[in-house]
Amino acid sequence: MIRYLLRRLGHAIFLLFGVSLLLFFLMQLAPGDFFSTARLSGSISPASIHALRTEYGLDKPLPVRYLRWLNSVGHGDFGYSFAYNMPASALLLPRARNTLLLTVPCLLISWIIAVPLGVLAASRRGGWLDRFYSGGTSALLGMHDLLLALLALLLALRTGAFPTGGMMSLDAAGGLWANWKDVLWHMALPAIVLIVGSLAPILRHVRSTMLEVLDSHYIRAAEGHGVGRLTLLFRHALPAAANPLISLFGLSMALLIAGSMLVEVVMSWPGMGPMVLEAILARDMFLVVGAVLLSTIFLIAGNFIADILLYVFDPRIRINA
Amino acid sequence: MKPWRKLSLVTVLLVGIHLLALLAGFVAPYNYATQDRDHPYARPSRIHFVDCAGKFHLRPFIYETSLREGTLNNYIEDCSQLQPIEFFLRGEKYALAGLVPADLHLFGVPSPARIYLLGADGFGRDEFSRVLYGAQISLFAGLLAAVLALSMGLLVGGVAGAFGGWVDEAVMRTAEIFIAVPWFYLLLGVRAVLPLEMSPLSAFVLVVAVIGLLNWGSPARLVRGVILSGRERNFVQAARGFGAGRGYLLRRHLLPMSFSVALTQMALLVPRFILAEVMLSFLGLGIGEPFPSWGNMLADAQQFHVLTAYWWMLLPALAPVPVFVAYHALADRLQERLQSAN
Numbered sequence: 068m069i070r071y072l073l074r075r076l077g078h079a080i081f082l083l084f085g086v087s088l089l090l091f092f093l094m095q096l097a098p099g100d101f102f103s104t105a106r107l108s109g110s111i112s113p114a115s116i117h118a119l120r121t122e123y124g125l126d127k128p129l130p131v132r133y134l135r136w137l138n139s140v141g142h143g144d145f146g147y148s149f150a151y152n153m154p155a156s157a158l159l160l161p162r163a164r165n166t167l168l169l170t171v172p173c174l175l176i177s178w179i180i181a182v183p184l185g186v187l188a189a190s191r192r193g194g195w196l197d198r199f200y201s202g203g204t205s206a207l208l209g210m211h212d213l214l215l216a217l218l219a220l221l222l223a224l225r226t227g228a229f230p231t232g233g234m235m236s237l238d239a240a241g242g243l244w245a246n247w248k249d250v251l252w253h254m255a256l257p258a259i260v261l262i263v264g265s266l267a268p269i270l271r272h273v274r275s276t277m278l279e280v281l282d283s284h285y286i287r288a289a290e291g292h293g294v295g296r297l298t299l300l301f302r303h304a305l306p307a308a309a310n311p312l313i314s315l316f317g318l319s320m321a322l323l324i325a326g327s328m329l330v331e332v333v334m335s336w337p338g339m340g341p342m343v344l345e346a347i348l349a350r351d352m353f354l355v356v357g358a359v360l361l362s363t364i365f366l367i368a369g370n371f372i373a374d375i376l377l378y379v380f381d382p383r384i385r386i387n388a
Numbered sequence: 389m390k391p392w393r394k395l396s397l398v399t400v401l402l403v404g405i406h407l408l409a410l411l412a413g414f415v416a417p418y419n420y421a422t423q424d425r426d427h428p429y430a431r432p433s434r435i436h437f438v439d440c441a442g443k444f445h446l447r448p449f450i451y452e453t454s455l456r457e458g459t460l461n462n463y464i465e466d467c468s469q470l471q472p473i474e475f476f477l478r479g480e481k482y483a484l485a486g487l488v489p490a491d492l493h494l495f496g497v498p499s500p501a502r503i504y505l506l507g508a509d510g511f512g513r514d515e516f517s518r519v520l521y522g523a524q525i526s527l528f529a530g531l532l533a534a535v536l537a538l539s540m541g542l543l544v545g546g547v548a549g550a551f552g553g554w555v556d557e558a559v560m561r562t563a564e565i566f567i568a569v570p571w572f573y574l575l576l577g578v579r580a581v582l583p584l585e586m587s588p589l590s591a592f593v594l595v596v597a598v599i600g601l602l603n604w605g606s607p608a609r610l611v612r613g614v615i616l617s618g619r620e621r622n623f624v625q626a627a628r629g630f631g632a633g634r635g636y637l638l639r640r641h642l643l644p645m646s647f648s649v650a651l652t653q654m655a656l657l658v659p660r661f662i663l664a665e666v667m668l669s670f671l672g673l674g675i676g677e678p679f680p681s682w683g684n685m686l687a688d689a690q691q692f693h694v695l696t697a698y699w700w701m702l703l704p705a706l707a708p709v710p711v712f713v714a715y716h717a718l719a720d721r722l723q724e725r726l727q728s729a730n
Contacts, residue, residue, distance in 0.1 A: 085565035090577065097581035208716045209709035211663055213670060217689055217702055224696045231692065325572035329667055333690060343573070344671055347580040359577040362570045 068378065068385075075374040079367045086190045086363050087140065090356045091133050110143040138355075140360065146353030150346070155357040158342065163361050165234060166338035169254060170327050173261040174320055177269055180262070182312075185273025186300050189281060200255035200274065212326045215260040216333040222256070229256050232335030243355055259329075264330075265323050272315050277309045285305075309380040324362050391440030398717045409523035413482030416517035417496040417503060421678045422480065423669055424502055427453070429461055429698045432507040442465035448473045452501050454629045454677025461697055471497040507700035509688060515700065519707050522680035526669075527711065529681075530662030531595050534654050536600025537661075541607025542643060542650060548608065560612065567604040574602055575664060579673050588679045595674050599664050607653050614646040648726055655719035659712040666708060682707050 127135070139146050163296040188200035223229040225232045230236070230253045235246070280286065281304055289303055331340030346354035378384055408415060424430075433450045440451075452469035456462040479493045497503045506515040548559040566574075578598050586594070615638075618624055624641050632640075662682075668674030669683025676684060685704040688694050694701050 080564060081561075082568045085561070086568055089565055089569075093577055093581055205713055205716060208659075209711075209713040211705075211712065213663075213665075213666060213683075213686065214705040214709070217686065217695070217705055219693050220690075220692075221699070221702065224692055263693055320569050324570040328572050329670075332671065343576055347576060347673065348584065348647075350580070350584075352580065355577055355580040358574045359569060362573045363568055366570055367568060 069215060070386070071378055072375070075371060078372050082367055083364065087137060087360060088133075090360055091136060094352050094356050096128065097350075117260060140357075145357035145360065148354045149156050150345075150349045150351040150354070157354050159339070159357050159361055162337060162339045162342050162358075163365075165336065166324075166327060166331065166340070167365070168250075169257055169331070169336060169338060170261065170320075170323050172254075173258050173265070173327075174323055177262045177266050177319070177323075178256075178316070180324055181269040181273050182305075183264060186277050186305060188270075189274045189277035190296070190300055192281075197274075199371055200270070204267045204270045207263070207270070210263065210267075212260065212264040212329050213333070216257075216330045219256045219260050220333060234337050253336075257330050257336050259333070260330050261323060261327055264326050265319060268322065269315065269319050273308075273312065276311045277304060280308045281305045306380065310377065310383075313373050313377045313380065316373045316376070317366070320369040323368055324365060397716055401710075401714045403717060405523075405532065405714065406527060408520065409527050410485050412517075412520035412524055413484055413490065414492065416493045416514070416520045417479065417482050418514045418517045419482060420513065420518045420680045422513060422517075422520035422577050424508065426455075427463075427502065427504070427508055427512040428510050429513060429694075429701075430502075430504050430508040431463055432700050434465070435473070435505045439470060445472075450497060450503055452503075464572045468594050469501070471501040473497055473503065506703050507698065509685075510694075510699065515685070515703065518680040518685055519682070519704050522682045522704065523707065524686055525592065525675055525679060526662055526665055526682040526708070529599075529665040529675075530660075531594045533600040533603075533661040533664070534657040536653050537603040537657055538607050540601065540604035541611050541652050542646065543655075544604060544613030545608035546615060546638055546643055546646070549612040549619070550634055550642060553618075554611070557647065560609065563605040563608050566602065567609075571603065572664070572667065575599065575668070576673070578602060579668065584673075588675055591675050595665055595668055596626060599661050603657065603661075607657070610649055610653055611646045615642045615724065618642050618645045648722070648729070648730070652719055652722040652726055655715050655722055659708075661716040662708060662711065 125132075136146055139154075143156050146157055147153075148155045148158055151158060184200070188197045191197050219229075220231060223231045234250055234253050236249050236253075286299065286304055289299055294303070327338065328340040328343070330336065331338040332344055335341065339362065343355055343358045346352075346358070401584075430453060433453075435448045435450060436445075437448055438444050439449070449470050449472045451465035451467060452471060453463040453465050456464050474497065475495050477493060477496050477498070478491050479496050479499065481489065481491045484490045495503075502514065504514050504516065508514055509518070520629065544559055544563070548556040569577075575598065582594060598607055618641065619637075624637060627637060627641060665674055665681065666683035666686075667680040669676075670686050670690075672684070672687060674683055675681040682704050686702075689701040689705070
């Protein structure tokens, strides 16, 4: 167990290191820095711009700057936002919390919906239910996040039954429970959009994985022995399909994080999405890169959790490790 | 034989969609940039067969509309201005498929009246025409980016699979790093270092290049897998035994083996990349005015008053739906064939 986890952890750290190198390299590609535009304005003297660059360490050689940035990331600062004049983390972390608040429940709910449906469709292979299922998932694949988000916005505007954006009502001053209810109410539409938007690939994957397992000899044997239908599906077949399913868990999370970026912008959910967009327009590179790095950390952490789940559910990995 | 028939149906659909985009100038009644300042946010034209007097016409027609006095968005049909819809009529000049100069349009009404099948935007530009011209940009941006990503994948994956050893190790580790970043965040990160303002043509090239070049990881991984297993096949071993070099093996045996996998992968990548372009342009980071893309046409619809008062501004969001469904269906059929071939 320890050795397996250490190996996966090592891999995760390698990935993080690689991504940080990639992103830092990317940052250097940017023409000029935050102070280049200040130079153009003419109201700030070149000497004071030079002084500012020295103060922020922008005149140091590349490797030194990389190490300083890495050090800042390691201390949880994620670099420095020039536009807001504060450590990027102070801006990033509350936004990241809101993004997680939205995406994690969506991830869980879409899996909770997808697994039983997929198992059911696979068990009725070729039947009307299965055909309906295939048709439905194909149609779902066409429903992209942008369409869904705009439709949800239209619904909120037309009916007035849902808030059109934000995370809390302005006049929210109730107790803890009332505040939570308020957040949940604001979450409803973006969450529905995200779940519907990310459901199709999971549904299809669950079905095809289950089909493969149901084709195998031991399932036939169990069926021949008169094992009940539900026991067969959920006790014997589903655990055997756990490995590819858990592998997809990481992928579905990647899709959800990417999709939530757009949904957050359209539905003005105060997550990382709107902030990244603003930072790009303001050329606030540390903030942009910090957000990309943070989203990568979420993804890698999710994959690490998937690895642990795999270890728990798949005996083959336990023996090989 | 059944998969074949399904494949051909999907192919017909896809070819049709792309032809429609290519021939946008002919199918669209107007140019994407032609404005009509008298009809901002005009409603989709009602197509009539029966006129105000209750008389039936065989040829469908529309009524010209004008703003109701004192309102900003309330159009009324003028019963005295009947405009028959004509087919194959001469109108605005355009270049067919960007090459052949022409002025024949599939349908339209005699100018100066204008027909708005999907309504008009705030400048009085015909949304139907803009969706068609936008398809040229959005569809081909996705297609070109997918070709780019796959060529990179074939090249890099081919080299990694054929050489093995530390080359393979290094290449695949790098691919993992690229895959580890959530793709839309990576796309935005790269977009952030590029200039915000640029000419539409360079914006198009840039969007295609960035989307294509960032997504080489997973195709490369797939191609490498095929090549690694292909190296163990008997006929490849035999060719090697006869003294075939690495380059020859790759060119003659290994890469052709991975083409079908690459093609299936492409059918999956194209819709994703179309969506990437749409999302970038929607956020104002992709292709800009006056050129229409399915993304930047929707940027207006984000404003609350536009969305509530002019619902037809939402219609361009439906344009990618059949494209995505068709491409995914194609990917399914190709996958089926791939599996039955093995």
